[in-house]
Amino acid sequence: MTFLKVLLVILVVLWLISLIRIGGRVKYGAEGLFVFLLLGPVKLCLFPAKEEPEGDWRPKKKKPKKQKPALAEKHKKEPKEGQPGTLSRLMKLLPVVGQACGALRRKIRIDDLDLDLIWGGSNPAAIAIGYGQANAAMGMIWPILDHNFKVKRRNLRISMDYSRTQPGVEAAAALTMTVGQIVTLGVHYGVKTLVTWIKSGKPARKKQEAMSHE
Numbered sequence: 001m002t003f004l005k006v007l008l009v010i011l012v013v014l015w016l017i018s019l020i021r022i023g024g025r026v027k028y029g030a031e032g033l034f035v036f037l038l039l040g041p042v043k044l045c046l047f048p049a050k051e052e053p054e055g056d057w058r059p060k061k062k063k064p065k066k067q068k069p070a071l072a073e074k075h076k077k078e079p080k081e082g083q084p085g086t087l088s089r090l091m092k093l094l095p096v097v098g099q100a101c102g103a104l105r106r107k108i109r110i111d112d113l114d115l116d117l118i119w120g121g122s123n124p125a126a127i128a129i130g131y132g133q134a135n136a137a138m139g140m141i142w143p144i145l146d147h148n149f150k151v152k153r154r155n156l157r158i159s160m161d162y163s164r165t166q167p168g169v170e171a172a173a174a175l176t177m178t179v180g181q182i183v184t185l186g187v188h189y190g191v192k193t194l195v196t197w198i199k200s201g202k203p204a205r206k207k208q209e210a211m212s213h214e
Contacts, residue, residue, distance in 0.1 A: 018180030025174040089200040100189040112174040120164025
C-alpha cells in the first residue's frame with residue numbers, strides 16, 4: 001500500500017507540473033522594448049539585460065588551438081558511395097518540421113494581447129486617412145490571429161489625437177504553453193525526426209536491393 005501511495009503522489013505531482021504554463025511576454029512602448037520569460041507565476045526579464053559591473057573581472061577564455069591541416073584532413077569523413085548528402089537528408093525533414101509547426105500553432109495560447117494605437121500627425125486629413133487605414137489593417141489581421149491561435153484576453157484600441165505630431169503605440173503580448181504540451185510535442189516529433197533522419201541516411205543501393213528482393 002505504501003508503494004501505491006508514493007506512486008500516486010508522484011503521478012499527482014507530475015500532473016501538476018504538466019499544467020504549469022511556460023512562455024514569453026513582449027512589451028513595446030515609449031519606454032522601449034522589453035522581453036520576459038514566463039515560468040508559471042515567475043516572470044524573468046531577458047531584454048534589456050542588466051548592466052554588468054565595470055572592470056574586467058571575468059576569466060579570459062583560452063583560444064582553441066588551431067588544428068594542423070594534415071590532422072584536419074585525417075578527421076574528415078569522406079561520404080560513402082551511394083550515401084545521400086546532408087542537404088538531401090535535411091530536405092526530407094521539411095514535412096516533419098511543417099507538421100510540428102502546425103501542431104505548435106494549435107497548442108500556443110495568447111494569454112494577453114494589448115494594443116493601443118493613437119494616430120497623430122501634422123495634417124488633420126492625413127490623420128483621418130491613417131486612422132482609417134489602421135482600422136482596415138486590423139480588420140484583416142485580427143481574423144487571421146483568431147483563426148490560428150487561442151486568444152484568452154484581448155484589448156485593441158485605435159484612436160486619433162490631433163494634438164500629437166506623430167503616431168504612438170503601446171503593445172504587449174504573452175504567449176504560453178503547458179509543460180505537458182511541450183513534452184508531448186517534443187517527444188512525438190523528436191522521435192519522428194530521428195526516425196526520418198536515420199532512414200534518409202541509408203545508401204540508395206541498399207534500398208534498391210531491398211525493393212528487388214520483395
